Amino acid sequence: MHHRFRPLMTAATIALVAASPAIAEGTIDVAIIGEPDTFDPMISTKDVVSIVTQHFVETLYTFDESWSVVPLLAAAMPQISDDGLTYVIPLREGVTFHDGSSMDSADVLASMTRWVEVASRGKAIADKVESIEATGDYEITISLNAPYAPLMSLLAFSNSAAVVYPEEIIGDEIAEVVGTGPYKLEAHEPDQYTQLVRFDGYTQPTGAAERTQTPDEIRFVPVPDPNTRVEGLLSGQFDYADGLQTEAYDRIEASDAAEPVLLEPFGWPVFAVNHKKGKMTELKFRQAVQAALPFDDMLFAAFGDEKFFQTDGAMYPEGWAWNTEAGTELYNQNDQAKASALLDEIGYDGDPLRILTSRQYEFHYQMAEVARMALEAAGFTVEMDVVDWATLAQNRDNPDLWDIYITHSPFLPEPALTSSYFSTAREGWDNPEKNEILDRFTSVADPEARKEVFAELQEIVLKDVGLIKVGNFNALQGKAAGLEGVVPSPWPAFWNAASAE
Amino acid sequence: MAGSAASASAPGFFRLLSARPSVLVAFALFVAIVAACVLLPLLGVTDIGGMSVRNRLTPPGEGGYLLGADAFGRDLLGRLMVAGQVSLGIGLGVALLSSAAGIWIGLLAGFFKRLDTPLSRLIDAMMAFPDILLALSLVAIFGGSMGNVILALSIVYTPRIARIVRASTLVIRELPYVEAAQALGTRTPTIMITHVLRNIMSPILVQATFIFAYAMLAEAGLSFLGVGVDPTTPTWGTMVNEGRQFIDNAFFLILFPGLIIAASVLTLQIAGDGLRDALDPRLAKET
């Protein structure tokens, strides 16, 4: 154990002027946007939960820097049967949990079984899973009833993650999370910090990049206010800060103490569409909304500088395998007259279009304000419902309460990880033609063939207005000057982080 | 003699205004702010071009934006005036509502011995909750509409009025002419309104002025905490809060709304102080 004792503060060091940035050596302090409400990443899809928990619980597979799936707790990539129905996954031997027990197939079996039962992404494929069996002490076999190409991405994802726990702790709720990760949970004071220390019994993965366990200790500090995160980073209080507002970019760049980390492009803001109930169930009405929206202005109001966004209608930006221009002529029409004509055609009665949003992310609200103006210009009556995030998370599950709600997503390595495409999602987009395309997309294994099917999928997203992608945006994080070893990511990891000094 | 205090105080007030220029200036400034918020939007001078995103964060004085443009390219002056109507409306609403409720509770407690103890304890219990904390909890429970914010803040400030009214009522009730009126069989409600209420209007007015000011500050605080008025309704508080993220590239976005809040709250307090001095019988005695 690496317990460090800071020398007692002398009277001089507590004096007013002694504002040394108190970074203990070998400790990485990370400002995160809020308190993770659970340490069980199986039951959470929050990015902040992924960021923290990936350090102490691990999945069978993970993504490398180029978003390819690589083994983590698995010893190698699975053997997939020719029909694509059976996945035989070899497990690494000699992996130790933080409680000292060693991992075998019984733990993985229990964990996978729980994942299919409780995780939202696991539940989504439960009907495709025929069986999960331990076929050896260090081998697990997953059998499907239909080929499902995105399975490996699901197993690798840190969000609603298929993590491996010791069999003994598994239940509906996991009280004390025990994992295999390079760091283990040392202390947790809610709303103050989550303290992780190096796990000495860690064995390195064979596929994924080495976890060098450089810092002795990693501390995640929830700082809900974005301004306070910036000030903390610039003053040297934090080595890394997540979720900064792009307005702070110039100031961070000008500072000697810190550097901006721009994730380019990071993700896409989206107007999720209620296909279950209300106005948006009517295609022409959806098309009118799509025609009226000024995407470039919405992005400009939200991000302020072309440096931080691209007006792009493709579901994946250039440079991604999934990038295609199919259907994008319908993006950014900015044609209020056309919208108006569509509304006349269906005899729009002025019933309000309800936009549900929150200010948890200021850019959501900013896009909504600009959208409202354009929609009103086209003849819509718009009702904005601006609530706190907890209320939004609650209300969006009730289709009676909204027509559009605003959210965003990072560009995910596998399109099928985006739940909005599926008719089972809360949006309930149940277009038969789309369902058929999606079925093909998830069952075809060949990457080239999948790309072509994805182009069809993107086209119908735009034509049927399944969801409204606003554009691409870059996310801003920040790191202390000289900090090395952190790969920019929506879910930055700190096991290789090293300060310059 | 006490009956004439209220009527005598009006010229006293103006005498004091002219004697203390700071009060006069404060009073005039506050009236000017209110007038601007009401009149400028009516005259249409403030709405130049609505929302034009490409002009976002235009500095003051450029492109026809006297005080600059906000993050949506809206004229900041126009926004300030519209938001002012809401902020001042909240302040006024809370002052009126808490006065109305406080007067009745205070009168009942002061006039009816049997109600005094329970009502006084209730006032004490309400006062034990810190204002912003109670308002925060109330808004959390009822939801953040403008009406609810006014209601929550009124609940918070009602006990202050009630306490003053009760104390004054207790004194006035014992005055000979009130006792005489009672003996003559004048009905209690009539006494309460004609004799008591008329004589305690001045301390209520002073306190209501302060509540007006505090309510505007509290509203700003609630906006900062994310539980204020629905953000599509602009208030000065939400404007400062929205401006925070532009502290480096458009400081004027927090400067102007911050200034106008501070100016309104300050002038209200100075006016309240002046009012108190003018209406305070002890001071009247000295002059």
Added chain:
Amino acid sequence: MRSYLVRRLVGMVVVIFLVLTIAFVLVRLAPGDPASLMLGPDATPEEVDALRIRLGLDQPIIVQYLTFVTNALRGDLGTSLFFNQSVTSVLATRAEPSIFLALFSLLVALVIATPIGIWAAYRRGSVGDQMSVTSAMLAASVPSFLTGLIFQRYLATDLGWFPVSGYGSPDADFAERMRHLILPAITLGITNSALILRFTRASMLDILGEDYIRTARSKGMRERRVVLRHALKNAGIPIITVVGLTFALLVSGAVVTERVFNLPGMGNLVVNAVLRRDYPVIQGTLIVVAALYVLVNLATDLLYLILDKRVKY
């Protein structure tokens, strides 16, 4: 004296009961069923029923109320839904920053307000008097989050004189934690100095007009001594009252400041509880804070009594 004490104590007990009742009623007033509201939309009906039983919501309302009051009096304020621990233990971990922040900011306010208040009263009506009172009022008129933000930005980040936010690292000792309270205390102290300044000034004005001060003056006592010895001693009593009340309010009235500086105090706890719909924590904090106010109120009144005896002429 004794009968006064008894009356005060009885009154206090009644007020505490009322505080509990108000807190109970408040949460019941929230629209919708508390159990399903607390659990959110993902909860199954079984989970909601289980929570209803755990919270005793299946009992008649009067039984619920009595249970709530008896539990609260025994120190059981329920269980936080977010932390999964008792509200009292959650509050206990948040007490230190709040109490010390209140103490320090009160100290700052007193250091600013008392001398200026005395001086302003002494120079009543002068330009200096009006200026100092006006600037104190101006400081109190700026929304405190704005003051905090600007202090944080310029004094902490740019000049590096103070920690920017938080309450120190997990292994921070007491002195280090207190260091994190300095700038918040200055922010809060400045905002609250106006009230104390005006109160000091008003009390001094009253005293300076009293007969015994005139007597002291006429006896040829030096002006400074008159002000400092006699007047201040007497004006001190009402000041103690306002200080006591300010302290009690500060303990949780620092909600905004705690938020700006990300301090893990009770104010920040309530804001988070509000955002998380953690009603037991909201309720519990309201009760504890109100009870604290009532106790401090009683204490200052008693102190007033004792001091008043001693200084009577």
